[in-house]
Amino acid sequence: xxxxxxxxxxxxxxxxxxxxxxxxxxxxxxxxxxxxxxxxxxxxxxxxxxxxxxxxxxxxxxxxxxxxxxxxxxxxxxxxxxxxxxxxxxxxxxxxxxxxxxxxxxxxxxxxxxxxxxxxxxxxxxxxxxxxxxxxxxxxxxxxxxxxxxxxxxxxxxxxxxxxxxxxxxxxxxxxxxxxxxxxxxxxxxxxxxxxxxxxxxxxxxxxxxxxxxxxxxxxxxxxxxxxxxxxxxxxxxxxxxxxxxxxxxxxxxxxxxxxxxxxxxxxxxxxxxxxxxxxxxxxxxxxxxxxxxxxxxxxxxxxxxxxxxxxxxxxxxxxxxxxxxxxxxxxxxxx
Amino acid sequence: xxxxxxxxxxxxxxxxxxxxxxxxxxxxxxxxxxxxxxxxxxxxxxxxxxxxxxxxxxxxxxxxxxxxxxxxxxxxxxxxxxxxxxxxxxxxxxxxxxxxxxxxxxxxxxxxxxxxxxxxxxxxxxxxxxxxxxxxxxxxxxxxxxxxxxxxxxxxxxxxxxxxxxxxxxxxxxxxxxxxxxxxxxxxxxxxxxxxxxxxxxxxxxxxxxxxxxxxxxxxxxxxxxxxxxxxxxxxxxxxxxxxxxxxxxxxxxxxxxxxxxxxxxxxxxxxxxxxxxxxxxxxxxxxxxxxxxxxxxxxxxxxxxxxxxxxxxxxxxxxxxxxxxxxxxxxxxxx
Numbered sequence: 125x126x127x128x129x130x131x132x133x134x135x136x137x138x139x140x141x142x143x144x145x146x147x148x149x150x151x152x153x154x155x156x157x158x159x160x161x162x163x164x165x166x167x168x169x170x171x172x173x174x175x176x177x178x179x180x181x182x183x184x185x186x187x188x189x190x191x192x193x194x195x196x197x198x199x200x201x202x203x204x205x206x207x208x209x210x211x212x213x214x215x216x217x218x219x220x221x222x223x224x225x226x227x228x229x230x231x232x233x234x235x236x237x238x239x240x241x242x243x244x245x246x247x248x249x250x251x252x253x254x255x256x257x258x259x260x261x262x263x264x265x266x267x268x269x270x271x272x273x274x275x276x277x278x279x280x281x282x283x284x285x286x287x288x289x290x291x292x293x294x295x296x297x298x299x300x301x302x303x304x305x306x307x308x309x310x311x312x313x314x315x316x317x318x319x320x321x322x323x324x325x326x327x328x329x330x331x332x333x334x335x336x337x338x339x340x341x342x343x344x345x346x347x348x349x350x351x352x353x354x355x356x357x358x359x360x361x362x363x364x365x366x367x368x369x370x371x372x373x374x375x376x377x378x379x380x381x382x383x384x385x386x387x388x389x390x391x392x393x394x395x396x397x398x399x400x401x402x403x404x405x406x407x408x409x410x411x412x413x414x415x416x417x418x419x420x421x422x423x424x425x426x427x428x429x430x431x432x433x434x435x436x437x438x439x440x441x442x443x444x445x446x447x448x449x450x451x452x453x454x455x456x457x458x459x460x
Numbered sequence: 461x462x463x464x465x466x467x468x469x470x471x472x473x474x475x476x477x478x479x480x481x482x483x484x485x486x487x488x489x490x491x492x493x494x495x496x497x498x499x500x501x502x503x504x505x506x507x508x509x510x511x512x513x514x515x516x517x518x519x520x521x522x523x524x525x526x527x528x529x530x531x532x533x534x535x536x537x538x539x540x541x542x543x544x545x546x547x548x549x550x551x552x553x554x555x556x557x558x559x560x561x562x563x564x565x566x567x568x569x570x571x572x573x574x575x576x577x578x579x580x581x582x583x584x585x586x587x588x589x590x591x592x593x594x595x596x597x598x599x600x601x602x603x604x605x606x607x608x609x610x611x612x613x614x615x616x617x618x619x620x621x622x623x624x625x626x627x628x629x630x631x632x633x634x635x636x637x638x639x640x641x642x643x644x645x646x647x648x649x650x651x652x653x654x655x656x657x658x659x660x661x662x663x664x665x666x667x668x669x670x671x672x673x674x675x676x677x678x679x680x681x682x683x684x685x686x687x688x689x690x691x692x693x694x695x696x697x698x699x700x701x702x703x704x705x706x707x708x709x710x711x712x713x714x715x716x717x718x719x720x721x722x723x724x725x726x727x728x729x730x731x732x733x734x735x736x737x738x739x740x741x742x743x744x745x746x747x748x749x750x751x752x753x754x755x756x757x758x759x760x761x762x763x764x765x766x767x768x769x770x771x772x773x774x775x776x777x778x779x780x781x782x783x784x785x786x787x788x789x790x791x792x793x794x795x796x
Contacts, residue, residue, distance in 0.1 A: 155509075157616070157618075160617065160694075160698055161547070161616055161617050161618075161698070162513060162543040162546040162547055162617070162682060162683060163511045163512055163513035163543045163544060163546070163547045163549070163607070164511070164512045164513070165509050165510070165511055165512075165547070165609065165614050166509060166510045166511075166512060167509055167510075167611075168504040168508075168509070168510050170506060172504075173491075173501050173502060173503055173504070174501070174502045174503075174504050174510065174606075175499045175500070175501055175502075176499055176500045176501075176502060176553070176555060176588055176589050176604075176606065177498060177499035177500070177555075177589055178555035178556075178557050178589055178590050178591055178602075178604055179557070179591045180557035180558075180559055180591045180593050180600075180602065181593075182559050182593055182594075182595045182596075182597070182600075184596055185593060185594060185595065185596070186593070207498040207499045208499060210498040210499070211497070211498055211499045211501070213499070217512070219512060219513075219514035219604050220514075221514050221515070221516040221557075221602040221604075222516075223516055223518050223600050223602075252512055253512055253513055253514055254514050255514055255515045255516045255602070257516050257517075257518055257521060257522070258518075258521060259518045259521065259597065259598065259600065260518075260520055260521070260597070260598060261518070261595065261596070261597020261598045261600070262595065262596060262597045264516075264518075264559050264595065264597070264600045264602075266514075266516065266557040266559075266591070266600075266602035266604075268512075268514055268555050268557075268602075268604035270510075270512065271499070273501065275503075278501050280493070280497055281493075281496065281497050281498070282493075282497070346498060347498060358496075362496055362497070
């Protein structure tokens with residue numbers, strides 16, 4: 125049989141890798157059967173619906189081949205968690221399909237799985253299944269994350285209403301600037317701010333706790349992955365509304381303030397850059413006090429940056445109330 | 461913004477591909493929101509548990525780069541459906557994460573998505589989400605399939621008991637021989653038998669209907685993906701039992717009979733070859749009549765090929781009752 129060969133190092137076949145690095149990640153999910161059965165079996169709480177999302181990361185596209193394995197693991201899992209957060213879902217479990225190049229090392233896998241284990245604790249999720257295969261190409265990691273949301277209460281992109289305020293969590297643009305820092309395009313920023321921006325690019329902070337608290341409060345929500353303006357555009361399109369945001373009200377980190385103070389052309393990176401994985405949501409003005417309370421409880425800034433109106437599209441205005449023209453609306457694959 | 465570019469042909473960015481080829485596949489799942497939201501929301505029937513599986517296919521590893529797109533689609537979806545079948549689960553929905561090379565063509569995507577649409581009808585499943593990204597490497601397709609099983613009734617690998625009969629559905633070894641046919645290693649077989657074997661390799665036939673009927677009948681089940689002996693070995697290991705199967709009772713297709721009649725060394729391909737995606741299950745002798753009835757109802761042969769006993773490991777005996785030695789036990793990735 126051409127397809128069957130003996131192994132020299134038992135760790136380096138799919139069964140060895142699964143047993144050593146991935147099966148331990150299922151410890152908290154008895155229904156994962158330690159990855160030894162054909163599929164996982166999970167209970168779904170009554171009165172809840174299942175929330176399902178899947179994101180793939182390709183080496184050389186979504187992370188650099190040199191990226192530390194712990195940051196690769198963090199990004200792979202957290203971009204999926206961010207989608208659950210945007211729906212207001214509580215994490216249930218995830219599958220990991222890892223297409224690994226033949227030269228992946230035990231130490232890489234060790235650091236990768238240790239990072240997943242840490243994130244599982246932080247975000248209350250557990251590995252329940254997946255697949256491990258060899259690829260002659262770049263490492264490709266696909267996670268499918270499952271969550272639960274009380275029936276009929278999920279946060280959607282389509283619920284924004286004229287009169288709503290538009291909020292964002294945290295600070296905006298750090299990941300786009302972080303990617304520039306990774307590429308060496310922000311010289312002279314200083315070590316500490318540079319490291320902060322890189323970390324924001326490498327380690328999204330999925331706003332799970334915020335999503336849960338916004339159930340019944342927000343009318344619409346999305347996670348900012350394509351860029352602030354692009355993602356607000358998705359909300360407007362899905363809701364059949366328009367939005368106006370005030371560039372001066374966009375919350376910036378100290379690092380981002382430093383960068384834009386030196387050169388205000390970086391503002392376009394902040395408006396259009398992806399990968400922040402903050403939540404953008406809309407809520408009626410009557411919810412302002414509740415939202416302030418949520419912000420205080422979570423120790424997470426929630427900043428109103430604009431309003432929803434009738435019409436369509438996103439308008440960004442500057443300090444003088446003048447519209448800022450935007451050539452770019454976010455990141456797309458497959459462009460020439 | 462380096463990351464944002466204008467598009468020439470709107471079909472060939474991720475949004476265009478999703479809208480044109482993948483969103484229509486979600487029509488039967490309102491909770492997929494036509495792939496326009498952050499995640500899908502699915503109801504889970506009361507009294508049921510969720511069954512979750514994920515398999516990845518890499519071009520050049522799991523299918524040839526020249527493979528017709530309809531067979532690639534069929535294989536990607538059906539290997540996952542086969543895992544649901546092995547658990548006795550009813551299909552609910554699936555996500556597709558497609559890492560596509562930049563030169564993928566509209567006609568390829570058209571045939572690929574048409575094949576998925578046909579299989580969705582055949583097997584009662586629907587696309588509910590996923591991701592579309594570009595890869596500089598080989599096409600990599602990851603599907604995560606969800607199913608439902610009545611609580612506590614799922615088929616497991618671990619339930620085989622001494623005294624059980626070992627059954628297989630359909631015929632065994634065709635996919636392994638089909639791979640040889642694809643590689644031109646079975647000259648002189650004749651066009652019709654050759655085409656039959658290739659089709660068995662390209663188009664697994666997930667035994668969803670059988671899995672559902674085996675709930676409460678079979679003590680253990682697995683789908684044959686690593687090979688008959690290897691997968692029976694997985695059942696024995698999980699159940700803490702041994703198995704003896706009779707090589708002469710293994711059901712062979714006309715094509716496989718023709719091949720082995722000419723050269724009995726092909727028997728090892730039949731015992732060890734993967735990718736048949738038939739179900740192997742064990743059931744007590746008292747279930748024999750019910751199993752015959754299921755076979756008649758489904759017009760699908762269900763053949764007893766051996767017995768479960770005390771001990772460990774799989775023994776294959778020949779026509780004279782002598783053990784056949786097996787060097788190979790199925791397909792593994794990552795071997796040197």
